[in-house]
Amino acid sequence: MGSGVLPAALLAGDGVVEGMLRRTGGMFGLWAPGLGRAVVVSDPALVRAVMRAPDGVMAASPAGRMREPVIGPRGLARLEGDEHREIRSIMAPVVRDRVHERLREATERLALRAAATCPRGRPFALRPLLHRALLEAVLELVAGLSPERQRAWRTPLRELLRRADSYEVTVRYALRHAGALDWWPGYHRAKEACDRLIHAEIRRRRKAGGEGDDLLGALLRARDDDDAPLPDAVVRDQVMSMIAGARTTTANGLAWVFERVVRHPEVLRRVTGESEKGEGDAYASAVTYEALRVRPPVTFFGRTVRRPFELGGRMLAPGTTVIVHLRTLHHDPALYPDPAAFRPERWLDGRPAGYGWMPFGGGAHTCLGDRLAMVQMRTFLQVFARELALSPAWPGDERVRWKAFCNVPAAGCRVIAHPR
Template structure:
């Protein structure tokens, strides 16, 4: 159907994908190893049609399924239909509705602690520090774990996500039917260690105070027969939230800083807003713009369940639809001067629903999107208020790809000095 180089380019971020989609009007066919027939789309009208298609016609696709080895078969990104709606409804109050009242103070505290850990006056990669800080935040939010209780979690989670962030998991998942995932001892050891910790916390909570965080909400939930959710289902939702903090939030925040330190006027303006206590309108605009020009998740997919017409082409069941975010986010019809980092474009309004999608879209929009935005703009304001930041890498950092996510290729190398 399409050029044989497209599948590799999709995973490496090569500009060949963008050029191909521009030439073909925002829709291009290809064949993808381990997936089969696929269609790349970047035209906003086509993306809108895909996102609004009924669940029985278009469902969550391979870019969601490749997360299964980590988040589990019952993770929110894997569920469909009524089961998906039920779990999402249970989780929403703890993850979305209470974000403003619960998260700002805690996030500022964690951001201040992270800023204090930055070495002074020497180049260092900021991304690993952000990963650690945001892991602390999500463990506190989802499971109420204090920093002391989190110590036992650090090594098992690091080992599991070291494999989840690799190309190897993508290949092994594509070859799962021939046992490529089953015969991966180091992955299973890491996963089992994490599962033991989560299951022990579930059992401890069920024997005592369930709490008012995400885990507590899941433990209080009952199905139609008034039975609690199975432990495996609770585990998968907790791991879904932890995985989200490791990809979109941490990598997205690294891109925010990578862009800001290379634009002195933007850095001065966001610092002034924070120092003067003038709210967070500009910090929000900076975050929106960074996620537009450098979406931390390269693409996401949907799979056709029943014949589906898209862009004048009838797609047969089994076809994968891949929304290519970088091309969508750089559409000059949506964003004049699309290649330019210009946060001011967001000061007059929030991003359009189907032209800005770093958190996915439709029924499978990331449930932690509000939390992620609160965390990113809070970290941005705290760091710029506490530290004088400058880039420690010449020019723009290259994109480093791991599985379907990406981050600054040098780890967002900066120089930080106390203000």
């Protein structure tokens, strides 16, 4: 295993990291600010071993803690062990069942509204529009807010999430022990404004007896082992976690879906035909899987070693962070022949076995909103294909831009739309 002081290795570009992983057999070591000792892996067998390690051996990575300035100290991505299992068990039936039941209809309505607001006949960036639409969706599905009640939330949430998407949060987290997070007045103003809104909604809903068949209602009705309600601070962090996740993984993933599709006219024609004929969404699903494979919206995720752990024939010491590099994993030619090609047909026979496709993470810390995100992405894709004739603003690919743990289209997914 190669090792060294490589504080910028993960920021140097996917090509650099991929080359190092190829040369070292799918695993190399580094040291980075905010993480300390780490190893980067991409071999599916190593990834599987990490994801299947029990709680006592592996914990969620410090990368999850880097999201703490937005999601809070008790957001689901920050929790471990029994507390993580307890909160997840409360949220899962709502997010994956009750919310899911009404998701398609709500998403179709929002997608139609978003398509109607697209400029016609001139280039524009689609990604900001998708961010706005999916923020509306998550506020409705998670907190039950009508469009009218959402107005007061939009500006402070956008300001806080804008800072969460910036390089600044990465640097400040790495320097947190020097007070870099404490001395950040713009962030604190935005966070306090968001917290006031969320806590006011929590108080209103508690007075109403925890009403609502949504995530907030379920959290307010939940009881711990002592039959006590969850503290308001814990409820706040779960609501903020879902809001932040919808904006990052879902909106950025959807931007990549469109960036890929408009550059492959035959794929777009087939999606359009499926949507217009009402033939289900099998092909739209395959397109979404393939776009998230070739352009995973999350750069990497990881776990932290709690007890000495053997990986790939090497013993890792407690405190070591194991980082899964998604682009290299998703471009493994042993899993995906001709891995650089955008070929949705490879997904029509189902997903690959094991741990070869992981845009939503894996194991006990798999993103709880993964199914919701997939429904939203393929619904937006079908609605836009049916309503608009889309083409790229230029024929070449948009380059990948690394932005606070996410991969985004560098130009914001610039397209040209005409009415169909």
